[in-house]
Amino acid sequence: MNEDDLSRRVAQLERRVAELEGAARRQPAAPASGEGPLFALEQLKERLLPHAGEAGAGLFTGSVGLPTGERYEWQEAHPVEGLLEQDWRELADPLSALAHPVRLLLLQQVLSGVRTVAEMSAHESLGTSGQLYHHLRQLTAAGWLRATGRGRYAVPGERVVPLLIVLMGVRR
Numbered sequence: 001m002n003e004d005d006l007s008r009r010v011a012q013l014e015r016r017v018a019e020l021e022g023a024a025r026r027q028p029a030a031p032a033s034g035e036g037p038l039f040a041l042e043q044l045k046e047r048l049l050p051h052a053g054e055a056g057a058g059l060f061t062g063s064v065g066l067p068t069g070e071r072y073e074w075q076e077a078h079p080v081e082g083l084l085e086q087d088w089r090e091l092a093d094p095l096s097a098l099a100h101p102v103r104l105l106l107l108q109q110v111l112s113g114v115r116t117v118a119e120m121s122a123h124e125s126l127g128t129s130g131q132l133y134h135h136l137r138q139l140t141a142a143g144w145l146r147a148t149g150r151g152r153y154a155v156p157g158e159r160v161v162p163l164l165i166v167l168m169g170v171r172r
Helices: 003-026 039-047 088-098 101-111 117-121 129-141 157-170
Strands: 057-065 071-079 146-149 152-154
Touching: 039 057, 057 157, 071 157, 088 101, 088 129, 101 117, 101 129, 117 129
Parallel strands: none
Antiparallel strands: 057 071, 146 152
């Protein structure tokens, strides 16, 4: 190969590189798997949908740091198959336990660090001690609260992220 051939080939390569670089600037690169705004959906499609059938699947996940310093991480995926046929009335109790302003305030207070009945009673919006115990019983029976000792309550760790996701789901 002589010097002219080499110069011509280098010039061709330089033009080709310039064309490729120009195309890359005009067209953003597709995000790699696990990146981009719909990364969780892409992972769901790759990992679960091949096994979930035509109905598909749903995924919720979260990493939450509370004002108390506690940290909860949770991920749950479910196939949708059968959900539309299930008797949703069976789900009324845990949902109705959340459908009261005082109970939502109670859960918010507990997640913020107010854990004892004495501390809860100090909050004027939580009602009388009889009303407070009524709401605590409702939340405990539905699994949104757990008694952790005499007069102490906590949101079970496995319910923190799902609770926040329910709240996210009803926000407008």
